[in-house]
Amino acid sequence: MASSSSSSALLQPKYQVFLSFRGEDTRHNFTSHLLEALKNRGINVFFDEEKLEKGEELSQALMHAITASKISIPIFSKDYASSKSCLAELSQIIDCMRSQGQIVLPIFYHVDPSNVRHHSGSFRESFDQHLMEKPKDQVERWKAAFTQAGQLIGWHIDGGNFDRSEPEYIDKIVVVVIEKLSGKSTFVSEELVGIDDQIHKILLMIDQDHIRLIGIWGMGGIGKTTLAEAVYNEVVSGFKFDAHYFLQDVREKSLERYGMQSLQNELLSKLLRGDIHIDTRFIGSTLIRDRLRNTRAFVVCDDVNDLDQIQRLGVQDFGLGSKIIITSRDRQVLKNIGVNELHEVVGLKLDHSLELFCKFAFKQYNPIAGFWDLSMEFVKYAQDNPLALKVFGAALYGKERGNWESALRKVKKYPEQGIFGCLKISFDGLDDLERNIFLDIACLFGGYVGDLKTKILACWYEGAEYGISNLVDKCLVYIADELDCYRMHDLLQQMGKNIVDRESEDPRKRSRICIPEDVYNVFKKNTFGDFLLQIWSLIFKMENSYDDSV
Known part of the structure; x- marks a missing residue:
């Protein structure tokens, strides 16, 4: 075995993960459970068994442990900033992240990530106390590291009634650590998950x-x-x-x-x-x-x-x-x-969709307390489309719950241009036959077409089957094998309805009627001649209420 004084041994990466935590806060609960889970998966973790208050000067062994680790996991608890040794560790961790690309995965344990970013809450008192005892430039260095760590993507463990259990969080953290250690998806790790x-x-x-x-x-x-x-x-x-x-x-x-x-x-x-x-x-x-x-x-x-x-x-x-x-x-x-x-390219699974959305909406891997329900609503609405998840998440970042509720109502009625501008490129490339079939499926068929509706389209358009096959090739509808029919992504369906709505403010002058209230108003106000021109819309609307298999 090489001598501990050997220079080559000092340069060898001895640890894969470095855990930074305040012992009094989390040693006997979350941190010990996380340590055990990492070790059980064969990951070499540096864990300071003593975790005593060592002051702001790091020992050579501790400095080397941080520098040699590929991943550092600071566990921010309510009194983390009161520990000078924790702040010294964090400062070194951020230095390693900047200088050698070390991966930093913060965990916000029963603390608000915004309090970490802004040194507010209990952290303000800790830094005020340090300013009375230590040189200002040193404390400012600690605060800068604190701010940067608070801006990184990690996990917010709130512990509330609607939050996940700690074992679930630990399982997810271990999975991400293994992915990072294996070097998978290094280029797109912040842009896309599940890839x-x-x-x-x-x-x-x-x-x-x-x-x-x-x-x-x-x-x-x-x-x-x-x-x-x-x-x-x-x-x-x-x-x-x-x-x-x-x-x-x-x-x-x-x-x-x-x-x-x-x-x-x-x-x-x-x-x-x-x-x-x-x-x-x-x-x-x-x-x-x-x-x-x-x-x-x-x-x-x-x-x-x-x-x-x-x-x-x-x-x-x-x-x-x-x-x-x-x-x-x-x-x-x-x-x-x-x-x-x-x-x-397939859409994301539900858990990956939620993770991607949260990276943009909260700058972490999971929703913050009080936003689980709304996060799931947006994830379901985006229906596994990464662009939609990123656009929605970025637009909602830092906004209050009331704004989220208003945004959810808005996107269901008015399309998000950052998303629909991208989707409409495919529609703009269609010929007249394909456009008509696409709009019929979106506006009148509820986004799906079985055998009966295919026959109806064939009565209306010559070459309808060929047109549908082209829509499949262009990813505007897809074959749902389990239902034996063609389906349309919800975002594409909303885009189709929006295209028709933009034809005229007067529903009577649109090529199709998509909303039941508009159907009623048109029939109520129209002359008999207009009635004949519009009756096919009602037939399609009524037919849509029956299952194609009937």
């Missing part, structure tokens, strides 16, 4: 020699780009390619003047490490094509909506062993491109 399995699937595809083109497909806001970015960062840090590039916003940029030409030049200049200019629609230069064939490239083409875009980018000329990821909302486009494997 590790999907990253792993894409990486396995990339590792297969026969797979060259990989398609990532899903509805707007579901996380296609985030998944592709996470995979890209994993690949470029580990795999060996001659060149790599992430080409963003292909659809949007291609609409600009000289858009595709600019994208061509951007990609080729990066891959061939030179100033490349292509004047024609396709790469005609034999020299450039030969250089591409000699380049083993890894490229992500994000948000593609046309086969022509990929052909003009010269993907077919990339060298042997190249890997290309293409993200799109349209499955048919990916089929036309000829992807070897197609990965559908």
Whole structure:
């Protein structure tokens, strides 16, 4: 065994997790239970058995334990700030976070995170006392560390009647610690949860020699780009390619003047490490094509909506062993491109949805006291869509409960533009047949279509079955196997209703009537001629009250 004085031993990371806590507050309850759970999972934890008041100077062994740990977990309790040793530990932890990227996962144990951020409540008294005993610059350093730690994403354990039990929190904390130690999802850890399995699937595809083109497909806001970015960062840090590039916003940029030409030049200049200019629609230069064939490239083409875009980018000329990821909302486009494997990005599970929402709404992994019910309402409304969860969470951060209640009523009637602007891109790309079918499903069919409603649509529109299949390819409806029908995401359904509502303030002048009250008012006020024009809306509305299986 190496000597304790060996310099190499001092540099070796001895601990995986460092626990910082005030012994009198949590030693014999929460902290000891967390320690046991971590050790039972084989995690090496530094736990100060004595935890005596050591003053603000840290021993060399304690300093090394903090510096060598990959994760630090400060457990903020009501008297944490009264301990000079705790504040000294926290200051060193924050220094390690800044200098070497140490992961810090705070736990707010029966204290309000905002009190930590603002040094209020019981913490104010502690810092006032320190100012009378210690130099001001030292106390200010402690306060700065306290503020920064309070802004990090962690867990708020309130202990109220509606809060989770402590064992549930400990189980979740252990899971997150293991994920962090394994290095999973380092790029997207603050942006998306529940993505590790999907990253792993894409990486396995990339590792297969026969797979060259990989398609990532899903509805707007579901996380296609985030998944592709996470995979890209994993690949470029580990795999060996001659060149790599992430080409963003292909659809949007291609609409600009000289858009595709600019994208061509951007990609080729990066891959061939030179100033490349292509004047024609396709790469005609034999020299450039030969250089591409000699380049083993890894490229992500994000948000593609046309086969022509990929052909003009010269993907077919990339060298042997190249890997290309293409993200799109349209499955048919990916089929036309000829992807070897197609990965559908799935929505988040309920617990992951809640965690993602809380990261933006509370800057922690769980709702704060008094907001569990409203948090679940927004999570259910977002229906597993990461973009919606992030937009809602960010908009509600720091607001009072009354504002949350008002916001919930608002989003159910008026769409959130940050979300619907993204979703409407898919609608804008539809032809007249597809738009009509989409709006009928959203406004008149309650968001789902079974055999009976499919037959009704076929009576109204030539080629209805083909139109529905295109809506599936474009992620505007999906096949619900368990119900043997087509369903529409709730956010897309609300978007469809909003599109119709915007046609006119007068319901009689809209193409469809979505609200029962409007149906009643139109029939009450209309002439017989208008009645004939509107009667089909009532038929569809009434038919929707019956189960398709009947």
